[in-house]
Amino acid sequence: MAEEVQNGAENNGAAAEKTTTAVVFSAFKPQLLVQAPKATDAVQFYKSAFGAEEVSRTLHPKRKAEQELPLVLSAELKLGSAVFSVADLADEAAQLKSEGSGCVFVLETDDVDGAIATAVGAGAVADGDVTEVEGAGRVGKVKDPYGYVWTISSPAKKAVVDVEA
Amino acid sequence: MAEEVQNGAENNGAAAEKTTTAVVFSAFKPQLLVQAPKATDAVQFYKSAFGAEEVSRTLHPKRKAEQELPLVLSAELKLGSAVFSVADLADEAAQLKSEGSGCVFVLETDDVDGAIATAVGAGAVADGDVTEVEGAGRVGKVKDPYGYVWTISSPAKKAVVDVEA
Numbered sequence: 001m002a003e004e005v006q007n008g009a010e011n012n013g014a015a016a017e018k019t020t021t022a023v024v025f026s027a028f029k030p031q032l033l034v035q036a037p038k039a040t041d042a043v044q045f046y047k048s049a050f051g052a053e054e055v056s057r058t059l060h061p062k063r064k065a066e067q068e069l070p071l072v073l074s075a076e077l078k079l080g081s082a083v084f085s086v087a088d089l090a091d092e093a094a095q096l097k098s099e100g101s102g103c104v105f106v107l108e109t110d111d112v113d114g115a116i117a118t119a120v121g122a123g124a125v126a127d128g129d130v131t132e133v134e135g136a137g138r139v140g141k142v143k144d145p146y147g148y149v150w151t152i153s154s155p156a157k158k159a160v161v162d163v164e165a
Numbered sequence: 166m167a168e169e170v171q172n173g174a175e176n177n178g179a180a181a182e183k184t185t186t187a188v189v190f191s192a193f194k195p196q197l198l199v200q201a202p203k204a205t206d207a208v209q210f211y212k213s214a215f216g217a218e219e220v221s222r223t224l225h226p227k228r229k230a231e232q233e234l235p236l237v238l239s240a241e242l243k244l245g246s247a248v249f250s251v252a253d254l255a256d257e258a259a260q261l262k263s264e265g266s267g268c269v270f271v272l273e274t275d276d277v278d279g280a281i282a283t284a285v286g287a288g289a290v291a292d293g294d295v296t297e298v299e300g301a302g303r304v305g306k307v308k309d310p311y312g313y314v315w316t317i318s319s320p321a322k323k324a325v326v327d328v329e330a
Contacts, residue, residue, distance in 0.1 A: 023216060023280040026320050027273035028247035030195050033266040051188060056321075076321075082193035082247065089266045096292050097269055100312035101198040101254045102262030108192035115188040127261050147265035155191050156221075156241075 029083045030105070031074065033097055034146045036088035039072035042146050043086050049122035049144065050107065050115070052077040060088070079107075104141075105148060108155040112138040115152045124150070194248045195270070196239065198262055199311045201253035204237035207311050208251050214287035214309065215272065215280075217242040217249075225253070244272070269306075270313060273320040277303040280317045289315070 034042045046052040055078050060071040071088040084105075089095055109115050113130055119142045120126050127149070130140035137154025144150060199207045211217040220243050225236040236253040249270075254260055274280050278295055284307045285291050292314075295305035302319025309315065 023274055023276050023283055025215065025245040025272045025274045025280070027271070028244050028249070029271040029273070031269045031271055031316070033268060035266055050190065079193050080190040084193070085271070096306055096308065096314050097267030098308075098313045099267070101200055102264070103198060103268060103313075104196045104262055106192070106194040106196055106250070107190045108194070109188055109190045111188050115190070118188055141261055143261065143263075148263045148268075149261050151196070 027083065029076070029085055031085045031087055032146065032148055033087050033089040033095070036071050036090040037069045038146065039075060039086050039088040040069070043072075043075045043077065045122055045145060046077055046079075046086065049119040049124055050079055050150075051118075052079045054078075055083070060090070104151050106151045106153060108153055110155065112140055112152050112154055116140045116142060119144070119150065119152070192248065194241070194250055196250045196252055197311065197313055198252050198254040198260070201236050201255040202234045203311065204240060204251050204253040205234070208237075208240045208242065210287055210310060211242055211244075211251065214284040214289055215244055215315075216283075217244045219243075220248070225255070269316050271316045271318060273318055275320065277305055277317050277319055281305045281307060284309070284315065284317070 032042070043052075043054055043057075047054065055076045057075040058073040060073045071090050072086065074085045074087050076083055076085045089097070107115065116126060116130060124142035124144045127141040127143060130138050130152075133139045133153075135157065137157075139151065139153040141149060141151050197207070208217075208219055208222075212219065220241045222240040223238040225238045236255050237251065239250045239252045241248055241250045254262070272280065281291060281295060289307035289309045292306040292308060295303050295317075298304050298318075300322065302322075304316065304318040306314060306316050
């Protein structure tokens with residue numbers, strides 16, 4: 001497969017001929033699955049660790065037994081201008097989930113050290129020290145109690161916005 | 166752990182006393198790792214499948230051998246107002262990555278069927294048919310060639326924005 005010229009996607013030419021790429025996405029929301037019934041705790045953790053705000057929560061209509069907690073189908077959390085969600089993974093076999101090489105969630109902030117200290121205070125585990133990376137500022141990593149890895153870094157230097165404007 | 170009242174995070178009271186949650190995050194960017202050297206192909210796939218636009222690419226400064234392709238340290242892609250990145254996973258042991266219960270990437274669009282058709286045309290595999298979910302509109306799932314699962318759904322009905330305003 002030939003490599004396309006960078007920013008070629010803006011040019012609605014060749015790509016649009018092959019596939020009708022007129023689809024517009026209004027939102028991109030990563031959903032983090034956690035072993036049921038830990039979603040409620042996970043939401044609390046993301047609030048404490050990153051200052052996330054819960055914007056909505058949908059509970060599973062059925063419980064397996066009356067005494068069980070209702071499972072969280074999806075709890076949406078706002079983090080800066082982004083939204084992600086947390087969901088209880090109740091039935092490993094029934095739920096399709098990513099099996100890629102793994103992902104990392106990158107959070108950019110001017111206060112990398114403060115963010116890591118807060119996350120660790122809330123129960124995350126720091127992976128090594130915060131380091132100064134040439135051209136990238138300060139970078140640190142934490143693993144949260146649910147296995148997800150968060151890279152906390154200084155804001156990207158390059159202007160990412162308005163490239164196609 | 167007691168469940169907090171929803172939207173409790175807005176109220177800067179109790180939480181702020183325990184941990185100084187004054188950290189502001191300017192960006193949240195999921196990074197999808199793919200087996201090296203597939204990142205270049207993966208970027209091309211996400212352009213074709215979702216109309217993503219590449220905004221920047223950082224190559225690894227070192228190659229293992231002269232004839233090898235330079236590995237992609239991080240290629241940032243814009244998808245609507247969100248940014249995610251793709252990176253070559255060169256050394257499984259050296260790179261910390263999430264080992265949670267798995268994640269799913271949710272994309273919202275008014276044209277769920279068109280989005281799925283385009284993604285499948287680009288090489289994704291549909292997981293079952295698009296279904297009409299009560300209160301949620303149309304929902305479908307695809308797995309991409311790199312193992313990541315994307316849920317394509319109608320825009321969330323609830324007003325997610327300005328809840329805390």
